[in-house]
Amino acid sequence: MSSAASILIAALSAKTKLPDEDQDALASFPIEELEIRRGQDIIREGDRPTRSMILLSGLTCSYKTLPNGNRQITAFQVPGDVPDIQSLHLDVQDNSILSMSDCRVGFMRHRDIHELCFSRPPIAMGFWRATLVDTAIYREWTTNVGQRPAVARMAHLFCEVLTRLMHLGLTKDYSCALPVTQVDLADALGLSVVHVNRTLMELRKSGSLRFERGELTALNWPLLARQGQFDPSYLHLQMDDHAPYKLV
């Protein structure tokens, strides 16, 4: 089985293990794999895609651009995420997807996904569930940007990314790759670059984290979580790991 297929299966099995026959169907599901370099718009606002992508490795973000040129990053994607699954149902793309690092992505034709979902309800439910988790994350982002002051806001974002990557086995000692610039952080947090810089310094000074050259380390996780008022329940991660899934 291709690694793309196993990542897809894992992503759709989050809650309950898929029946074997559905896993088999996914194992032979046509996915076109592609390497994408850092800094590429994989999908653009206004597009009318005929395929959806699944992130296989690396980091991407989705963002919206305002008339005045401002940019809001609305989410980060980690391996297993299907950031533009919406295009399966909604004709024109309302946001763009950008690679923050060199990435491996898989493309799945809408026609194929449609067929699969109609013939295999558990798979449709799996996709649907995944989008509902995304929605929960969006709610938290709105809350984060709307209610928390800069320090807490940034700490919260770091906690989220670290937790999601940890769940995938992509961290080591509370440390993970986070190839984003301070400009990116500013656009994700709704702050200016200058203020992001000062906020970062404050967090560093507090001893809760290290962040340099695209590497994030939580030096004091409890402190960082407190600073960000971080409660991971909105991520709806399954801790009972019936099928412990580590990405290759």
Next chain:
Amino acid sequence: MSSAASILIAALSAKTKLPDEDQDALASFPIEELEIRRGQDIIREGDRPTRSMILLSGLTCSYKTLPNGNRQITAFQVPGDVPDIQSLHLDVQDNSILSMSDCRVGFMRHRDIHELCFSRPPIAMGFWRATLVDTAIYREWTTNVGQRPAVARMAHLFCEVLTRLMHLGLTKDYSCALPVTQVDLADALGLSVVHVNRTLMELRKSGSLRFERGELTALNWPLLARQGQFDPSYLHLQMDDHAPYKLV
């Protein structure tokens, strides 16, 4: 057919008309209807619901509460919306639903929805599509709160609500019921009440709207849309109304 059923059918038919047999299945779908008074928490963060609700009439909002007591309203719901459909897939509720007016709501058992979705893929796809539209709205909210100054932010919110209600035929001459206090607006926009008050006055003075006693009127829609940088495409409304749907 009950009015609840027809609202549900309309909500799931947004993109493509459902096959007759699926409509029939929905027509006889068990929905328990309930009247709910203004200011009630219909669902609470932390709940583990066994049913999902569909709003039949009135206005509700979903919100999250922070440890310090702050509240962020993350969305408003209009008739036809199913704000806690996520509970079908995610065990514990990560947000609360509050009635902003007297409401009529319908409750659908998860078990029934599950069964329906497994036996009738087009219905599952309809539900799924609806959640993807919600997600698109969340993205826009994050952007709104993260990037736009107070005046634009508020104007944008008003445009969204007015547009959604207009699409349901619940407006008259650019005017609609919007039974929210300035405190509610503050919590939705991530602003203080005082500043909401001043921002409102500014909008009023500009002549773009009237807002009093829970009634919103766009006196100058083009101006209001400009003030809010409002582009309705993220709402993914179908304008081609194959089945023009007005709620009773």
Next chain:
DNA sequence: CGAATACTTGATTACCTTCAATACGCGTGG
């Protein structure tokens, strides 16, 4: 090694918050 990109720092400004006080509307009960 030079240009571009990313980061850092200082000074000034402004948007928005907080605190405080007043006014208004409405339902309840004396």
Next chain:
DNA sequence: CCACGCGTATTGAAGGTAATCAAGTATTCG
């Protein structure tokens, strides 16, 4: 009927967080 309480709206003043403007330093990379 009026007093009272409570939620809502309004206004003034002061303060703070974060934006903007500006300049300089590191880093990366071709």
